[in-house]
Amino acid sequence: MKELILQKILSKVQKPVRYLGNEWNAVKKDWHGTDVKFCFAFPDVYEVGMSHLGLRILYGLINDNPHYLMERVFAPWKDMEEQLRTNNIPLFSLESYKPVKEFDVLGFTLQYELSYTNILNMMDLAGIPLLASERGEDMPLIIAGGPCAFNPEPLAEYIDCFFIGEGEEALPEALEILRTYLKAGKYAPKKELLLKLAQIPGIYVPSLYQAHYDETGHFVDMTLMPDVSKNEVPEVISKRVVADFDQVYFPLNPIVPFMEVVHDRVMLEILRGCERGCRFCQAGIIYRPLREKKLETLKKQAKESLSCTGYEEIALTSLSSADYSEISNLTKDLVQTHGDDKIGISLPSLRVDAFSVDVAKEIQKVRKTGLTFAPEAGTQRLRDVINKGVTEEDILTAVTSAFQAGWHQVKLYFMIGLPTETEEDIRGIAEIAKKVVYAGESALRARRSPKRLKVSVSVSCFVPKAHTPFQWYGQNTISQLEEKQQFLRSLLKDKRIDYNWHDAKTSFVEAIVAKGDRKVGKAILSAWEKGCKFDGWSEFFNFEKWMEAFKEAGVDTAYFANQDIPYEVSLPWEHISAGVGKDWLWKEYDKALAAGLTPSCRTECSACGVCPQYDLKV
Amino acid sequence: MNILRVEYAITGEVAFLSHLEVTKAFERAIRRAEIPIAFSEGFNPHPKIAIGAPLSVGMAGKHEYLDLELREAISPVNFKEKINTKLPVGMEVLMARIIPKAKPLMAIINSASYRVELDADHVDIAVLKQAVKGFLALETFLFERKTQKGIKTIDVRKGVHELKTAFSVLNFDLEMLLAMGNDGNVRPDEVALAVFAQVEGLSKDAIMKSYRTGLFIFKDGKRISPMNFGSEDIV
Numbered sequence: 001m002k003e004l005i006l007q008k009i010l011s012k013v014q015k016p017v018r019y020l021g022n023e024w025n026a027v028k029k030d031w032h033g034t035d036v037k038f039c040f041a042f043p044d045v046y047e048v049g050m051s052h053l054g055l056r057i058l059y060g061l062i063n064d065n066p067h068y069l070m071e072r073v074f075a076p077w078k079d080m081e082e083q084l085r086t087n088n089i090p091l092f093s094l095e096s097y098k099p100v101k102e103f104d105v106l107g108f109t110l111q112y113e114l115s116y117t118n119i120l121n122m123m124d125l126a127g128i129p130l131l132a133s134e135r136g137e138d139m140p141l142i143i144a145g146g147p148c149a150f151n152p153e154p155l156a157e158y159i160d161c162f163f164i165g166e167g168e169e170a171l172p173e174a175l176e177i178l179r180t181y182l183k184a185g186k187y188a189p190k191k192e193l194l195l196k197l198a199q200i201p202g203i204y205v206p207s208l209y210q211a212h213y214d215e216t217g218h219f220v221d222m223t224l225m226p227d228v229s230k231n232e233v234p235e236v237i238s239k240r241v242v243a244d245f246d247q248v249y250f251p252l253n254p255i256v257p258f259m260e261v262v263h264d265r266v267m268l269e270i271l272r273g274c275e276r277g278c279r280f281c282q283a284g285i286i287y288r289p290l291r292e293k294k295l296e297t298l299k300k301q302a303k304e305s306l307s308c309t310g311y312e313e314i315a316l317t318s319l320s321s322a323d324y325s326e327i328s329n330l331t332k333d334l335v336q337t338h339g340d341d342k343i344g345i346s347l348p349s350l351r352v353d354a355f356s357v358d359v360a361k362e363i364q365k366v367r368k369t370g371l372t373f374a375p376e377a378g379t380q381r382l383r384d385v386i387n388k389g390v391t392e393e394d395i396l397t398a399v400t401s402a403f404q405a406g407w408h409q410v411k412l413y414f415m416i417g418l419p420t421e422t423e424e425d426i427r428g429i430a431e432i433a434k435k436v437v438y439a440g441e442s443a444l445r446a447r448r449s450p451k452r453l454k455v456s457v458s459v460s461c462f463v464p465k466a467h468t469p470f471q472w473y474g475q476n477t478i479s480q481l482e483e484k485q486q487f488l489r490s491l492l493k494d495k496r497i498d499y500n501w502h503d504a505k506t507s508f509v510e511a512i513v514a515k516g517d518r519k520v521g522k523a524i525l526s527a528w529e530k531g532c533k534f535d536g537w538s539e540f541f542n543f544e545k546w547m548e549a550f551k552e553a554g555v556d557t558a559y560f561a562n563q564d565i566p567y568e569v570s571l572p573w574e575h576i577s578a579g580v581g582k583d584w585l586w587k588e589y590d591k592a593l594a595a596g597l598t599p600s601c602r603t604e605c606s607a608c609g610v611c612p613q614y615d616l617k618v
Numbered sequence: 619m620n621i622l623r624v625e626y627a628i629t630g631e632v633a634f635l636s637h638l639e640v641t642k643a644f645e646r647a648i649r650r651a652e653i654p655i656a657f658s659e660g661f662n663p664h665p666k667i668a669i670g671a672p673l674s675v676g677m678a679g680k681h682e683y684l685d686l687e688l689r690e691a692i693s694p695v696n697f698k699e700k701i702n703t704k705l706p707v708g709m710e711v712l713m714a715r716i717i718p719k720a721k722p723l724m725a726i727i728n729s730a731s732y733r734v735e736l737d738a739d740h741v742d743i744a745v746l747k748q749a750v751k752g753f754l755a756l757e758t759f760l761f762e763r764k765t766q767k768g769i770k771t772i773d774v775r776k777g778v779h780e781l782k783t784a785f786s787v788l789n790f791d792l793e794m795l796l797a798m799g800n801d802g803n804v805r806p807d808e809v810a811l812a813v814f815a816q817v818e819g820l821s822k823d824a825i826m827k828s829y830r831t832g833l834f835i836f837k838d839g840k841r842i843s844p845m846n847f848g849s850e851d852i853v
Binding site: 010016017023309 | 636
């Protein structure tokens with residue numbers, strides 16, 4: 001049947017393992033034995049999507065429930081897509097090879113803006129009408145969640161409902177409602193179902209809201225549709241926050257891919273949220289407040305996960321792992337318990353300080369991992385502007401410690417295009433890189449290391465994001481960014497430094513979509529129609545087609561990407577709340593421009609508003 | 619030193635795994651089954667598993683071999699039982715034995731047996747037998763193989779140790795024993811095409827699928843399983 005066709009196709013495509021399914025811990029439930037069939041769609045290829053922690057969590061959570069079934073689908077690579085279209089095979093799920101169109105719900109995760117054309121492409125490959133208004137009850141309900149859902153407007157015309165914030169509680173609540181509707185036949189009428197779903201806290205149904213524009217076509221306001229009462233559906237949708245993070249569902253037996261995926265290890269979430277308050281960082285705001293798991297919980301989860309998967313590495317995942325209050329004890333315990341089995345422990349997202357290096361030294365006892373630090377800006381002044389409380393002394397002490405302890409390779413992340421940036425700040429990046437090289441050379445020489453020093457400097461272009469203090473800031477223009485990149489390049493001509501920079505044009509398109517409204521949404525459809533997809537992949541990104549699409553949709557690109565927004569203007573995402581006050585964000589923006597510092601939450605509360613709203617304390 | 623020589627099968631979808639992916643899948647199953655495997659030294663210790671011969675992506679293997687080094691001895695029966703509960707669908711351990719320190723599998727395996735299944739609708743058995751006879755009577759048969767580095771000329775005939783026709787329920791098959799490794803490397807589809815070239819009426823479309831049926835040490839005209847090796851193989 002379909003399997004036979006696939007046997008023929010699989011030999012014609014690259015990396016057929018992407019489309020096999022049947023991995024260890026994959027769950028194939030009885031189709032007719034469950035009430036709600038959910039297909040989780042990650043809008044990128046298998047090896048990227050399988051690294052997503054959210055997929056692991058929801059897959060286990062939903063499949064553990066006897067009434068529901070969850071299967072997966074990923075974006076087929078170009079060659080597979082060609083095969084599917086030529087052979088008239090609709091997009092299918094991995095577990096049972098069922099056409100995605102036959103599921104009750106199709107859920108997309110919105111991880112980054114440049115994946116949106118892939119979402120439309122996957123829907124098209126599945127045979128599902130792209131516009132929500134054109135879909136009847138015979139089509140799956142299309143839902144979406146994840147960080148980009150905090151500005152859902154560019155996808156508002158394609159998605160039936162968005163899940164804002166954490167999904168562990170909201171998703172089962174929604175599926176339960178859907179279940180009652182499905183028991184009576186295909187969820188009819190759809191409008192009634194959507195109204196019911198909109199009453200679940202954290203769910204945003206875009207068709208119940210309408211966007212208003214002024215004479216120049218600029219967004220001015222979002223209101224409920226005239227036939228929808230604010231007593232039924234909230235005017236502002238507040239994110240969902242899991243209160244008891246220690247006891248929240250955690251997947252102990254995630255799927256173990258055959259293929260080498262980006263994050264090929266147990267992902268142990270130790271912390272959610274972040275206390276630092278770096279002003280460019282959207283994740284730090286949308287995952288507030290900071291919540292930790294208990295040490296004992298983590299030790300148990302680590303042990304179970306390793307034995308259920310057979311993974312050889314465990315990552316202590318969070319936005320800032322060294323901030324976990326028991327990080328030293330946790331790493332010591334894991335090394336002691338699992339060291340003999342040569343289980344590697346990786347610590348992404350380390351703070352730039354010597355403490356982090358001490359923790360890292362502990363895990364080196366088992367297996368060497370890379371070390372990455374993110375100073376983000378080249379001068380103290382600019383680091384203060386972005387509230388990244390890291391001094392040059394911190395940076396040098398950390399890297400020196402690292403080189404002395406055995407590393408010979410270090411990666412540094414920076415951004416260009418930050419608010420108030422001057423030439424001096426760019427020079428600062430080069431100076432830090434050079435100082436790191438000198439520190440590295442002397443440390444390696446002192447311990448007579450035969451290995452060659454390598455300092456990688458990775459510089460991305462700042463993209464202002466919704467719900468951050470910098471959401472009002474206009475991005476540098478493409479030429480400004482490219483000029484800065486060239487300038488920095490001329491300063492970093494050193495064989496020991498490996499300089500990587502990100503394409504400014506891609507960042508420009510990202511910026512437009514990140515602060516986009518429904519009109520930008522029309523341009524996304526147009527871009528897809530012109531053939532845009534896999535926009536996050538440099539070999540696919542087509543700037544000219546995007547600019548054509550923006551032009552045809554009447555989108556003023558400079559307005560969205562580069563213009564500073566005044567405080568009084570209504571933002572297209574204001575009806576979505578991340579739990580922090582708009583005035584608090586503006587205060588932080590003001591403070592940033594004066595290079596003022598805001599201490600971390602746990603040191604001194606700055607009253608962002610999230611804790612009282614959710615009745616939690618950091 | 620405890621070395622366990624393992625005979626296993628790769629069938630179904632997992633045939634599409636690459637050599638490295640198969641190794642990794644075994645590594646993880648070994649951890650899940652809590653098999654006390656030995657690790658290499660150095661900064662990135664990895665489990666000591668050595669697969670005998672890589673299998674082409676997309677091809678199933680009914681009797682494949684690998685060697686594992688253990689930290690402590692375990693019973694082969696125990697090993698087989700435990701690991702089979704932890705291997706993904708399509709991978710199965712058939713047999714295991716403890717062996718003394720021996721030459722690596724990659725060094726001793728010099729031949730592989732394959733079965734090429736042909737579509738009975740496109741094949742006349744008498745014609746096929748004639749083609750096989752004709753092929754075996756040849757001294758050489760040159761074939762141009764496309765590789766990443768360009769075209770390579772292979773003498774297909776020289777790489778064929780044994781070849782015959784066979785029946786299965788729905789098809790006619792070719793069964794063959796081919797040279798592998800340092801002695802030459804011939805692919806089953808190349809042999810099938812070379813056989814077809816001996817007669818009229820047999821085309822590439824007749825080939826339905828090919829799979830590996832075994833790996834051997836071919837010596838003095840006889841095939842020896844890697845599981846039964848002699849004193850000369852001990853290091």
